[in-house]
Amino acid sequence: MNIYDFKIPSIGEDFTTLFENKNIKIVRIVSSDKLEVVEYCQEEDEFVTLLEGSAQLDIEGRVVTLNRGDTLYIPAKSKHKVLTTDKGTVWIAIHFSL
Numbered sequence: 080m081n082i083y084d085f086k087i088p089s090i091g092e093d094f095t096t097l098f099e100n101k102n103i104k105i106v107r108i109v110s111s112d113k114l115e116v117v118e119y120c121q122e123e124d125e126f127v128t129l130l131e132g133s134a135q136l137d138i139e140g141r142v143v144t145l146n147r148g149d150t151l152y153i154p155a156k157s158k159h160k161v162l163t164t165d166k167g168t169v170w171i172a173i174h175f176s177l
Contacts, residue, residue, distance in 0.1 A: 082130070085109045087167045097171075104174040110134070110164035118160045123176040125153040132168025136161050 085093065090113045098105040104123075110132070129145045136143045136151070138159040145151060153159055155176070 082107060082171075083169070085169070087111060089113070091115060092161075092164075102176055106172045106174070108168075108170040108172055110161070110166075110168040110170070112164060112166035114161060114164060116160050116162060118158055120156060120158045121153075121174065122155055123174045124155045126173045126175070127151050127153070128171045130169040130171060132165035134161060134164040134168055134170075 080097070082097075085095075085107070087109060088111045090111055092111070092114065093109045095107045095109075096104060097107055127145075128150045129147055131147055133144065133146045136145065136159055138151075138153060139157055142162070143151065
């Protein structure tokens with residue numbers, strides 16, 4: 080699989096699992112610029128890297144802007160939501176538990 084072989088969704092985000100076992104899940108996320116804001120509060124830690132585009136997230140009430148190449152660690156049980164993304168934003172999200 081080529082990480083850049085995708086179609087941009089017209090609405091929302093497209094999630095593709097690249098790898099998964101009992102302790103780790105690696106997901107490619109492709110975002111449109113039209114999102115429904117959803118709050119997440121996951122049981123596992125998450126580390127994201129933005130490969131293309133930009134995004135604004137709300138993490139526990141703090142707004143964070145990510146641009147191409149930026150990374151972010153989101154601890155388990157942290158309330159967070161994606162507020163905005165550029166059309167064609169590409170992420171790698173690694174969900175893990177120790």
